Amino acid sequence: MATQQDEGGVLFAIAHELQQFRLLELPPEIVELIDAPNPPLLSIKSQPASPAATGDTAYAVLCTPDKSFQLRQVQTSNSVFITQSALDAHGNEIPVPVVRAIASCTATLELHLFTGSSLTYLNHALPIYDIIDGEVDAAGNGKSKAETFSHIPLSEGQCEVGWKELVAFEFMGSSYRPSPNTLSQVWKSVNSAALAEGYKLDSQFFTDDILKALDQEGYPGDLIIAMFRHLASDDQDTSGPWSCLDQTKTAAFVGQTLLAAKRRDADYLTADFLDTWKDHLPEKWRRAAELKTIDGAFILPSSTTIRAKFGVADSSTPKADSVSRKWHEKFGKTRKR
């Protein structure tokens, strides 16, 4: 044995000043990203320490462009050294190659794929942009889209999906999500403008043309653009100056928004609803206004009435109601004086 130790071998040394390193265990998909010729930007996000609605939220996540991974610290009972090959010189001796421990880790970090939806976070973070009787009711949060996303422990891609789903938009330095009421009204204006100007919404049109036509209405431009993106067919590139709406998607969206915009406790005659729905669609799309288009999004409390189904999508409605009631109270008070 002794002879074996004598022959060759690699000198092992421990640096006097250890550096701070962390070890992060990489799942195969992240190794792939890192090994790619142009690795994407990775980032670590942590959630503000507030007791949010969900109990077991991650304190920190690692985000790729479209995925997020929860970071978990795992203590190790072994000594884990990070070593570096180096040349060690003692005084005037010839330097010899050594393996030098330059850091010691007592814990490693594990990554666990996190497939949460950003909807809950965005619903929580974004104030509602409501339009009641032509009056805008919205309290800005002073946060840009980028800033909003930075507070959500999910990847940019996951945030973007939720943002699009909610038709969220930026306006005057704040981020909002529109109420069903707002969406319904904006759509109505878009539809009338298209009719007046002779645009076909299901073939490509200049987004700017519609924006100009709606200039008088005073809607935030970004809201209209967000709506067009929301309604574009899935294979459509929505980054350019053109828009093109998906007929089926749009018809369903208009029907659902109409229902959701209706006060929850009010009866909506199914026949009335279908008529209004048809009137809100371009002439050629009217056939799409039938109940099966919005299958699953409604309930029929009686044989003649219809109501929006409670769900994630219309969770904004009760809030919108309370806001509007408050608004009326305010209005009433000022009157009395």
Add this chain to the structure above:
Amino acid sequence: MPLIPLHIRKPASTPTENPLPHLLHTPSGLAILELQGTIHFPTLTQNDAASTSSTKVGKLVFPLYNTDLNDPSDTKWMKRVYFYVGVNQRMTGECKKLGKPFAIIRRKEESGGDTAMGGIGDEDGAGRGTTEELEIVEVVRYKIVFSTRPEPVGGGVEEA
């Protein structure tokens, strides 16, 4: 809440000669060694601290590793590694391919001027509230692991 960018450092030119078996080489020369227990070594004298930046504690021996005899694809040598600590203790271990590679991460040094390492740098960073940035300096796919306790070995071998 800050978003902390995690940069990926592109491997620079190979630094110094790496005495480890080739399989354990990484572009930056970093590797991982895991062992049960801790290594104790004598406290430094003033003299030592001045002349060196590290303390030699032992020697790693790869008894089955022989580039002259074995094919590079032959990985049997990985099964046995000795770690002699001091002169009369030896640990037996092996090289393992990691199921999931480890990224070695550290706080990114600010570009433009060398920042002080260690304690001073830390205090500095906290005080100014600078934006923290991290970087992956290396991805390591193998580790040397000693999972058994050291055993005594006879014969004081003097290092020449």
